[in-house]
Amino acid sequence: MLRFTLNGKTVETDLAPDTPLLWAVRDGFKLKGSKFGCGAGLCGACTMHVDGVAQKTCVLPLAAVAGRAVTTIEGVTATGAAEALQAAWVAQSVSQCGYCQSGQIMAASALLAQNPNPTEADVEAAMAGNICRCGCYPRIKSAVLAAAATLAPDAVVQGTPFKDAMAREASA
Ligand code: FES
Ligand code: FES
Numbered sequence: 001m002l003r004f005t006l007n008g009k010t011v012e013t014d015l016a017p018d019t020p021l022l023w024a025v026r027d028g029f030k031l032k033g034s035k036f037g038c039g040a041g042l043c044g045a046c047t048m049h050v051d052g053v054a055q056k057t058c059v060l061p062l063a064a065v066a067g068r069a070v071t072t073i074e075g076v077t078a079t080g081a082a083e084a085l086q087a088a089w090v091a092q093s094v095s096q097c098g099y100c101q102s103g104q105i106m107a108a109s110a111l112l113a114q115n116p117n118p119t120e121a122d123v124e125a126a127m128a129g130n131i132c133r134c135g136c137y138p139r140i141k142s143a144v145l146a147a148a149a150t151l152a153p154d155a156v157v158q159g160t161p162f163k164d165a166m167a168r169e170a171s172a
Helices: 021-028 080-091 101-114 120-127 137-151 162-171
Strands: 002-006 009-013 047-050 053-056 069-071
Touching (some): 101 120
Parallel strands (some): 002 069
C-alpha cells in the first residue's frame, strides 16, 4: 500500500509502484483535470506539483511520491497565485482548445510560488516545458506577467514597470 497526500488529503493506493502518477490520479482517484499528451515527459499536459515543484507526471512513478504532497489542477485553485492566474487567463482569453491549459496553469503557479516577481525570461524558462499546439504562447506569457503584477503590483520586469511590459506584450 502506497500513501501520499493528494490535494491536502492523505490517500492510499494499491496500484503498482511503477504506475505513472498521472494514471493513478486520473483513473484511481478520478481527477481528470490533468491531461495525457505525449506520455514521454515532453509536452507538460500532465503537470502537477510534488512538494510544490512542477513535475511531468506521465513519467513519474507512484513510488516517487510516497509520503509527499501532490497537488493537481483541482487542488491548486485554492491558492492566491492560482486565483490571479485564472483571472488573468480569463481577462486575456488565453485558452483556445484548452487541452494544455491545466498543465500551463500548474507550471505558472509553481513559478509564481517560487518567484513572485519573475522577469519575462523567467516566465519563458519556466513555461518552456509546456507545449501548446494552438500556439497561445504570447497570451500565456502575458497572462503570467499580469498575474504576477496582481500579486506584486510594484514589481518590475527587467527594469520596466509591469504596466509598460504589459503594453509591450499587448502590441506585439
Ligand atoms: S503527457 Fe506528460 S509530458 Fe506530455
Ligand atoms: S490551448 Fe490548445 S493546446 Fe494549448
